[in-house]
Amino acid sequence: MKAVFDDRQWRHDPKFFMANGTRLPSPEQPERIARLKAAAEAAGCVFEAPADHGMGPLAAVHSPEYLHFLRTIYPRWRRIEGAGEEVIPNIHPASRADGYPKSAVGQAGWHQADTACPIAEHTWEAAYWSAQTALSAADLVLGGARAVYALSRPPGHHAYRDLAGGFCFLNNAAIAAEHLLRAGRRPAILDVDVHHGNGTQGIFYARGDVLTVSIHAHPERFYPFFWGYPQERGEGAGLGANLNLALPRGTDDAGYLAALDTALARIDAFGADVVVVALGLDAHVNDPFQGLAVTTEGFGRITGAIAGLGRPQLYVQEGGYLSPDRGPNLTAALSGAAACARPTSSSSAAASPG
Template sequence: MKTFFSEDHRKHFPQAELSGGQFVTPFERPSRVEYVLAELKARGMGDIVAPGAADMAPIEAICDAGYLAFLQSAFAEWKADGNAGELIAGCITPRGMRTDRIPTNIDGKAGYYCHAAETAITAGTWEAALSSAASAQAAQAEVTAGARAAFALCRPPGHHATADQYGGYCFINNAAMAAQMFAAAGQRTTVLDIDFHHGNGTQNIFYDREDVLFASLHGDPADAYPYFLGHADERGTGAGEGANANYPMKSGTAWDEWGAALDDAIGKIRAHGTEALVVSLGVDAYKDDPISFFRLVSDDFTRAGEKIAALGLPTLFVMEGGYAIEAVGINTVNVLAGFEGA
């Protein structure tokens, strides 16, 4: 299995995240990727290939034009307004206020286009986000060309990004973009999200679509980010009714319950008539993850990969979360190895 990866991810390295009432080094940091790369190489998992430049057309197919323009200019505007540090939204659009007018002030713009203030924008964020999307595009092309599977080692991740908002460390929704690329080619597509946190952005993008099934295993939003989406009764709307499947689970969830949810999701993937599968590969369901509360162990990720392989579908793995830094490589590659060995 080829891995597609860009060194330009390093251009996005915020120095601060607001967590627990204080500024800390972000949990989503460049070193996450180094552990994954080291494990891929140690196990001889296949070639690691740099993508070419990102094609804007697939990005524009899932993103609002004004949002993309904001991402490109935000940091320059922030600095031009006299701000010394990184751009962190200070006033996110609240209930009861108007959303039909976008502020001209950069602080107001950030609040309009952001849904979670832990996510900072830096001088290199746009370039890094584009390189992440480029990796997903190159991996999607590899699968389209006939490969059984490919891995897009994306950073920054993407599944919390909606069509017009960033947050949860995400700016461009790489998995949704890749799914749209498959769907645009006429293939019935599923996005299976196994990240601990609900893929609110992916759900948002496909919620009224019948051709793209979204299935997500995640921490119950009553207790876990993103809090305001991911409940079991969210099944899609209009043409998309029934094409959205959420599996929210409580604190302490281990393999038995999590694996059963995966089995149920796999049943829905088969019933959907899926022809191409995109896996949002987050490994923060791990027992020692610092911002999650599931209890999966490393071997469970191997079993997850085996179950996914049993679908027999062309499969694109897209990297999402996982913040137990020293285990992120083992757990990520365990999924891929389980898939390859099945």
């Protein structure tokens, strides 16, 4: 399987993380790259560097205000007397209809949803090349590859059009899907991370040209808490183009695969001719977040079922943080995709999901 990664993604090294009122080391460490890359290579991936597509594809998904904020906030923040080493919000607007401030502190609150997305000196550079990695992987799919892996880090699925959150800054899967759409494809995004892909949902919620599907632990007691409920189906032109499959905590392989059958049937009915998989690995039974209970072998069955649709797949790395299981989970997932990917006589040919 072809794979894409850029070394500049190492340079984002967040220090601040808070859980339950306690400051902890960030789970989104650069060391993730070494483990993920080795695991992908164990599955037969051959890596190449991405091309630079510039700002245009990023601006097709994110607002100009937000991109300007990400590019400039760190030096502005450091000019504040007594400012910390990272940009961390301490105030948020009561609603998105409130006024847009000029101050760095106010803009941090506007554009950062939580304290899990601190911005340091090299955050923008790493996020930019994480997005370029997903774009170049999409180009490989457009060039005829049946399955491609984008080692995008930092991840992206919690990033909205103008809002960072949950370790995410640029929404890599959404950027790749928009790129595929503009190239004449009909993409579906399938998010298999244990957390709901709230940013991805928000970006496409009022649109009907990209299907968004997320299988995740039910948010009533799990991050991101406020989004990811089954009744969220889209609005306006997007009504029916968003599907949330919220699972009870502790759902195992069998329960997960049953939900996946539903997801794949919706993707087939949408007429998608390419599937962008937001590949989280944190649904694992031993994951520190303890959301779901998928086994390592289960990840291979998940991606094998996705590949069984017969559409090209772009696997964009999302969550799955440092633990002994991360490497084996990714190897299983990519091996399952590679083993089951098969060409069809027509990219939109119907297939039995599951």
